[in-house]
Amino acid sequence: MRSLLKLFLVSSELIVLLFIWANFRVLAVSSGYVSDDINAMPKVKVGIVPGTIRYLASGNPNLYFSYRINAAVKLYRSRKVSHLLISGDNGRKGYNEPLDMKNALMEQGIPESDITLDYAGFDTYDSMIRAKEVFGQEKYVVISQEFQNERAVYIARRFGIEAYGFNAQDVKQYGGLRTKVRETLARVKAFVEVQLGVKPTFLGEKVLID
Numbered sequence: 001m002r003s004l005l006k007l008f009l010v011s012s013e014l015i016v017l018l019f020i021w022a023n024f025r026v027l028a029v030s031s032g033y034v035s036d037d038i039n040a041m042p043k044v045k046v047g048i049v050p051g052t053i054r055y056l057a058s059g060n061p062n063l064y065f066s067y068r069i070n071a072a073v074k075l076y077r078s079r080k081v082s083h084l085l086i087s088g089d090n091g092r093k094g095y096n097e098p099l100d101m102k103n104a105l106m107e108q109g110i111p112e113s114d115i116t117l118d119y120a121g122f123d124t125y126d127s128m129i130r131a132k133e134v135f136g137q138e139k140y141v142v143i144s145q146e147f148q149n150e151r152a153v154y155i156a157r158r159f160g161i162e163a164y165g166f167n168a169q170d171v172k173q174y175g176g177l178r179t180k181v182r183e184t185l186a187r188v189k190a191f192v193e194v195q196l197g198v199k200p201t202f203l204g205e206k207v208l209i210d
């Protein structure tokens with residue numbers, strides 16, 4: 001019993017250290033590359049918009065979705081980017097994040113020719129790697145809320161991609177503590193995946209963005 005207790009305590013300490021170090025590294029690597037100031041963004045070809053659902057289970061609009069669309073339109077109209085890559089989940093019937101975001105962007109006047117959809121961006125890690133490996137982008141701006149941008153930029157830069165994050169308006173009324181805990185776990189997951197060099201769920205043929 002004493003040996004088991006000692007093993008449990010040592011394992012617990014290591015897990016806590018992993019959480020602390022992973023979160024520190026994500027913030028340290030992304031620091032200086034993530035901003036809500038549009039003037040701090042470089043002029044690049046592609047802006048990546050991570051997908052999310054348009055409506056909540058309640059039927060109400062998802063503000064994460066709305067604010068990302070607003071930020072993407074702002075960046076596009078400022079001519080900081082000339083093309084938008086929507087990377088999201090279309091893994092099951094009737095659920096199509098990229099198409100919903102494309103439709104919302106077109107409603108705001110973004111030409112269809114300036115939008116490309118990545119249907120296999122199942123999570124942030126996959127989206128960042130696929131942007132390089134499938135869509136050939138070595139430099140891009142990620143357009144999302146700050147917490148996701150920090151993680152996305154960390155992942156991209158650890159794989160040699162010159163990534164920046166343009167922060168969409170945050171959503172304070174959703175989740176609070178639960179959202180923070182979930183993001184802490186997501187950073188640990190991203191850190192471990194980077195260290196292990198995990199391959200995206202799906203790659204496939206290359207797609208040229210003109």
